[in-house]
Amino acid sequence: MIGFIKKDLLTLKQNIKLYAVIFIIYIALAFYGKMSLMIVLPIFSVVMMFNTFVYDDYNKWNSYAATLPNGKRNVVVSKYLTSLILIAILSIIVIITSSIFSFFTNGNIIDMSVFQELIYTAIATMVVNSIMYPLIFKFGIERARTIIFVLVMVFAFIGSAVTSYFSSNYLKFEKIITLFKNYYRIIAIAVILILFVSSYLISRKIFAKKEF
Amino acid sequence: MENSVEVKNLVKEYDKFKLGEINFEIPSGSIVGLIGENGAGKTTLIKSILNIINTNNGSINIFNKDNKQYEKVVKEDIGVVLDNMFFPENLKIKDINSIMKGIFKNWNSETFNKYLLEFKLDEKLIIKKLSKGMRKKLEIATAISHEPKLLILDEPTSGLDPVVRSEVLDIFMDFIQDEEHSILLSTHITSDLEHIADKIIFINDGKIVLDKSRDELLDNYGVLKCDDTYLAKVDKKDIVSYKKNKYDCQILVENRDKMSKKYNDCVIDKISLEDLMVLIIKGERV
Numbered sequence: 001m002i003g004f005i006k007k008d009l010l011t012l013k014q015n016i017k018l019y020a021v022i023f024i025i026y027i028a029l030a031f032y033g034k035m036s037l038m039i040v041l042p043i044f045s046v047v048m049m050f051n052t053f054v055y056d057d058y059n060k061w062n063s064y065a066a067t068l069p070n071g072k073r074n075v076v077v078s079k080y081l082t083s084l085i086l087i088a089i090l091s092i093i094v095i096i097t098s099s100i101f102s103f104f105t106n107g108n109i110i111d112m113s114v115f116q117e118l119i120y121t122a123i124a125t126m127v128v129n130s131i132m133y134p135l136i137f138k139f140g141i142e143r144a145r146t147i148i149f150v151l152v153m154v155f156a157f158i159g160s161a162v163t164s165y166f167s168s169n170y171l172k173f174e175k176i177i178t179l180f181k182n183y184y185r186i187i188a189i190a191v192i193l194i195l196f197v198s199s200y201l202i203s204r205k206i207f208a209k210k211e212f
Numbered sequence: 213m214e215n216s217v218e219v220k221n222l223v224k225e226y227d228k229f230k231l232g233e234i235n236f237e238i239p240s241g242s243i244v245g246l247i248g249e250n251g252a253g254k255t256t257l258i259k260s261i262l263n264i265i266n267t268n269n270g271s272i273n274i275f276n277k278d279n280k281q282y283e284k285v286v287k288e289d290i291g292v293v294l295d296n297m298f299f300p301e302n303l304k305i306k307d308i309n310s311i312m313k314g315i316f317k318n319w320n321s322e323t324f325n326k327y328l329l330e331f332k333l334d335e336k337l338i339i340k341k342l343s344k345g346m347r348k349k350l351e352i353a354t355a356i357s358h359e360p361k362l363l364i365l366d367e368p369t370s371g372l373d374p375v376v377r378s379e380v381l382d383i384f385m386d387f388i389q390d391e392e393h394s395i396l397l398s399t400h401i402t403s404d405l406e407h408i409a410d411k412i413i414f415i416n417d418g419k420i421v422l423d424k425s426r427d428e429l430l431d432n433y434g435v436l437k438c439d440d441t442y443l444a445k446v447d448k449k450d451i452v453s454y455k456k457n458k459y460d461c462q463i464l465v466e467n468r469d470k471m472s473k474k475y476n477d478c479v480i481d482k483i484s485l486e487d488l489m490v491l492i493i494k495g496e497r498v
Contacts (some may be wrong), residue, residue, distance in 0.1 A: 001314070002314035003311045003312060003313065003314025003315035004311075004314070004315070005314075006307075006310060006311050006314055007299070007300070007303070007307075007311045010303055010304075010307045010310070010311065011300050011302060011303060014302040014303065014304075014338070015302070052300075055300035055301070055302060056300060058300070058301070059297075059298055059299065059300050059301050060296060060297040060298070061297075061298070061299060061300055063264065063294065063297040064292070064294060064297040064298055064299070066262070066264040067262045067264060067287065067290070067292045067294065068287060068315055068316075069283075069284045069285075069287040069288050069315065069316065070283075070284050070287075071287070074315075209266075211259075211264070211265040211266060212259065212264040212265065212297075
């Protein structure tokens with residue numbers, strides 16, 4: 001399995017200069033207060049992993065990988081683990097960059113709010129990955145791209161509708177909202193763990209049935 | 213002699229194509245050539261052996277183990293070159309070494325580097341920059357560097373110039389010197405098989421039409437070249453198939469020596485695998 005993870009990381013390494021340039025642009029935008037540095041985590045991890053799928057697809061890596069020992073299983077495991085490794089690496093980069101920012105703006109190196117914001121962002125990124133990967137394994141990167149685009153639109157629409165309904169009927173749902181406010185950390189972690197593991201199992205099943 | 217691969221009653225059905233029933237063996241220590249026109253089922257057969265497509269019926273044993281039940285163990289000992297399926301092309305050659313170390317228990321970096329040197333492949337190059345021939349050489353070096361017992365090769369010499377092709381065939385011959393080793397080689401370059409294959413399996417329209425040793429095929433079959441009028445004089449039971457050309461007629465016959473005596477007023481040439489393929493596929497039956 002290590003070989004499969006290495007393959008993804010080395011694929012990403014080949015474009016490291018390009019990613020570095022884009023990252024510097026993001027830092028500049030964040031420095032001038034145009035956007036939050038936190039956005040780096042979801043955007044980079046999703047786009048970078050997406051690119052590994054594109055390379056795999058273009059060179060029929062999955063077909064070749066299926067001929068290797070434990071290939072079908074490891075293709076799936078490695079994508080999920082690489083995505084976590086990437087989230088971890090990007091989180092460290094964001095923390096270091098934020099600390100430098102913080103030091104120059106208010107003299108503090110550690111800003112605890114950054115950690116909290118980072119955890120939420122990491123969870124959101126994992127949610128996106130959990131939804132994306134089974135679709136990519138099922139339909140291939142080209143078709144999945146369109147489906148994901150449609151899904152994002154649908155989720156955005158449903159999300160805004162639900163939020164506005166809850167805000168306008170706050171009193172009706174006060175108890176539920178208060179309960180959620182108290183336990184949201186546990187709920188969020190439990191939900192993401194269930195979602196991530198389920199997504200992995202679904203992808204495994206899809207990939208095991210696939211013909212090359 | 214033990215068999216490396218045993219395929220029994222294999223069937224794979226698609227909407228418009230059926231492979232099977234297929235039965236054959238790859239004896240240990242031998243090179244088996246798989247020939248047939250495009251779409252005949254060669255790649256489907258290879259994919260079935262590798263268990264990367266689901267079959268409808270039959271069993272495939274590799275090293276006396278079921279290829280599905282013992283997939284992981286079996287694949288540790290198989291080296292593969294497939295047509296247009298490989299690593300992402302933005303990787304460097306040296307990355308393959310690093311990746312494969314984490315995939316095969318027996319991956320041997322020294323062997324890999326030895327082949328890179330032999331094939332004049334610079335490890336710093338990215339795969340995308342390689343010519344088709346160089347890429348093929350890299351695929352072969354990758355397939356052979358974990359000390360496999362069985363090589364499954366789909367068009368391994370396509371795109372290679374005659375000199376490199378000869379080098380590659382020598383590597384295959386070296387590989388087969390160990391009597392535990394064997395090769396299944398599918399190719400359109402049938403002349404390669406005439407040099408190295410011990411056995412030829414000829415697939416046509418999803419079925420095996422010939423499964424014989426190379427010597428038996430090349431010594432036994434012959435082409436009787438004659439004109440149209442002579443065709444009528446040839447005993448029908450002696451004709452496997454025939455093909456009328458613009459100026460002559462080619463008749464595929466078995467038992468060449470016997471036929472040479474029987475039709476001593478005609479020339480019966482030795483047959484090449486390519487002509488054999490053409491006459492069986494395109495030739496008319498009596």
